[in-house]
Amino acid sequence: MCVVELQKLRHDRTELYTRAIQPALWLVIFGETFNRINVIPTGGIPYRDYLAPGIIAQSTMFIAIFYGIHIIWERDSGVLTKLLVTPTPRAALVAGKAFAAGVKAIVQAMVVLVIAALLGVTLSWNPLRLLGMIVVVVLGSAFFACLSVTIAGIARTRDRLMGIGQAITMPLFFASNALYPTASMPDWLRVISAINPLSYEVDALRGLLLGTPANLPLDFAVLVVAAALGITAASALLGRLAR
Amino acid sequence: MTDDTPPTADAVTCTGLTYAFGGSKAVDGLDLTVASGEVFGLLGPNGAGKTTAIRCVTTLLPVPAGMVRVFGHDVAANRMAVRRLLGYVPQQLSADGNLTGRENVALFARVFDVPRKERAPRVAEALEAVGLAEAADRMAGTYSGGMIRRLELAQALVSSPRLLILDEPTIGLDPIARTGVWEQIMAVRAASGMTVLVTTHYMDEADQYCDRVALMHKGQVRALGTPGQLTDELRDRRGDGSSPTLEDVFRDVAGSGLDEGGEFRDVRRTRRTASRVG
Ligand SMILES: Nc1ncnc2c1ncn2[C@@H]1O[C@H](COP(=O)(O)OP(=O)(O)OP(=O)(O)O)[C@@H](O)[C@H]1O
Ligand SMILES: [Mg+2]
Numbered sequence: 001m002c003v004v005e006l007q008k009l010r011h012d013r014t015e016l017y018t019r020a021i022q023p024a025l026w027l028v029i030f031g032e033t034f035n036r037i038n039v040i041p042t043g044g045i046p047y048r049d050y051l052a053p054g055i056i057a058q059s060t061m062f063i064a065i066f067y068g069i070h071i072i073w074e075r076d077s078g079v080l081t082k083l084l085v086t087p088t089p090r091a092a093l094v095a096g097k098a099f100a101a102g103v104k105a106i107v108q109a110m111v112v113l114v115i116a117a118l119l120g121v122t123l124s125w126n127p128l129r130l131l132g133m134i135v136v137v138v139l140g141s142a143f144f145a146c147l148s149v150t151i152a153g154i155a156r157t158r159d160r161l162m163g164i165g166q167a168i169t170m171p172l173f174f175a176s177n178a179l180y181p182t183a184s185m186p187d188w189l190r191v192i193s194a195i196n197p198l199s200y201e202v203d204a205l206r207g208l209l210l211g212t213p214a215n216l217p218l219d220f221a222v223l224v225v226a227a228a229l230g231i232t233a234a235s236a237l238l239g240r241l242a243r
Numbered sequence: 244m245t246d247d248t249p250p251t252a253d254a255v256t257c258t259g260l261t262y263a264f265g266g267s268k269a270v271d272g273l274d275l276t277v278a279s280g281e282v283f284g285l286l287g288p289n290g291a292g293k294t295t296a297i298r299c300v301t302t303l304l305p306v307p308a309g310m311v312r313v314f315g316h317d318v319a320a321n322r323m324a325v326r327r328l329l330g331y332v333p334q335q336l337s338a339d340g341n342l343t344g345r346e347n348v349a350l351f352a353r354v355f356d357v358p359r360k361e362r363a364p365r366v367a368e369a370l371e372a373v374g375l376a377e378a379a380d381r382m383a384g385t386y387s388g389g390m391i392r393r394l395e396l397a398q399a400l401v402s403s404p405r406l407l408i409l410d411e412p413t414i415g416l417d418p419i420a421r422t423g424v425w426e427q428i429m430a431v432r433a434a435s436g437m438t439v440l441v442t443t444h445y446m447d448e449a450d451q452y453c454d455r456v457a458l459m460h461k462g463q464v465r466a467l468g469t470p471g472q473l474t475d476e477l478r479d480r481r482g483d484g485s486s487p488t489l490e491d492v493f494r495d496v497a498g499s500g501l502d503e504g505g506e507f508r509d510v511r512r513t514r515r516t517a518s519r520v521g
Pocket of ligand 2: 293294295334410
């Protein structure tokens with residue numbers, strides 16, 4: 001499955017370029033503005049720097065959360081139907097697709113990383129930390145891609161999935177520590193943020209790329225468990241799509 | 244019919260197969276046996292339930308135990324064993340246009356656990372068998388309809404299935420492309436002895452290539468036999484000296500109705516419309 005996605009990416013790269021635009025805008029406009037206003041308590045680092053890992057997580061999540069559309073397209077075109085009639089277990093199909101989404105996310109993360117560096121964000125270029133970033137991004141995207149496939153299995157049509165996807169991406173983004181520290185949130189929002197895997201992804205990315213204090217073991221554990229749960233749920237619902 | 248004796252078992256047995264979408268029964272008590280090694284044609288008007296029946300056989304739709312067996316394996320109890328034996332080409336064109344022909348076939352070699360070392364030659368062989376060796380490294384999105392159908396055939400054949408299920412393999416193809424697809428199916432069958440279950444709206448194809456056919460209407464089998472038997476039977480029943488074709492048998496089953504005392508039915512001849520949707 002992963003191989004197939006890479007093959008497609010090789011055949012058509014325009015997707016990569018267009019997807020770089022949004023995170024660039026976030027970093028340039030939002031990042032620079034709030035950098036100047038300087039109202040968000042970031043623990044001493046420039047807001048632009050604080051924001052960069054958040055945008056990596058956010059932009060890779062945005063890609064993954066619409067991955068189900070791809071699955072529905074595959075269903076409508078008969079590609080998925082045929083895959084479901086092979087001896088490959090559903091979980092393997094889903095895991096393959098989830099990690100393929102992860103591969104796309106790596107590329108996206110690299111692009112944002114380069115944009116951030118060009119804007120003058122001081123990032124760690126330590127290879128081990130970058131490797132850690134890749135693992136985090138892949139796990140996070142795998143979870144959101146599976147969430148999307150799960151929703152696809154319930155919604156079953158492209159339009160409904162688009163609607164649900166759009167309805168949940170912004171809340172997931174705002175109810176996380178991507179833009180501001182959870183300490184400045186009202187209690188109810190902090191609770192949501194604490195069960196939002198995106199927060200753990202951002203926390204890990206900040207720890208790895210900026211060296212801010214982060215609970216890396218907890219972050220990794222949450223992301224691994226989330227990805228595993230996602231794969232389980234998505235593979236249970238995948239068959240429904242073909243009915 | 245129900246004992247588990249895979250080696251001698253029929254390729255497909257449906258016993259009272261029923262499947263409903265919501266309230267309406269798409270397949271309604273279907274009894275069908277496809278013998279091992281034969282080319283079996285499932286015919287019937289649009290909406291007769293052919294695709295639905297096939298999707299039950301391919302494990303895509305959930306059916307209760309005891310209704311469908313594939314080479315002796317109950318579809319409800321032993322999905323994996325059934326899937327391993329199947330090659331399936333769905334009604335809609337289903338190749339991935341964003342991959343090359345070769346990549347499309349290689350994907351199915353992978354998901355069918357063809358050993359890594361054998362993959363490349365098996366993929367090349369399958370592409371060769373359907374006459375796509377030349378175009379193998381072009382994007383499938385640039386293929387014509389006939390080429391896509393042959394590519395799908397290669398995808399289904401790369402795992403050397405014992406049962407090949409084709410849902411309208413020649414829909415939308417020109418006469419030459421149709422003949423091409425059928426010749427490739429028949430050649431592979433001659434070489435491997437696989438069973439073929441096929442649906443089509445082209446009665447001439449069914450007549451020429453199928454060993455036996457079943458005519459479905461409203462979710463049930465209304466006529467079953469070799470094409471010759473069915474036309475003979477209609478000739479004898481009409482007894483007016485005409486020699487009916489398989490198409491006449493089709494019109495007889497779908498248009499008027501063999502069932503007595505059923506619901507009130509429109510007896511006008513239904514006009515066949517080629518459907519391109521599942
Ligand atoms: N996913 C679905 N949801 C609801 N109804 C369905 C679905 N698929 C098929 N049906 C209905 O079931 C009946 C049988 O459809 P089916 O596709 O099996 O017919 P078919 O014999 O394959 O027809 P065709 O020759 O047009 O392909 C039809 O009345 C159809 O409307
Ligand atoms: Mg059909």
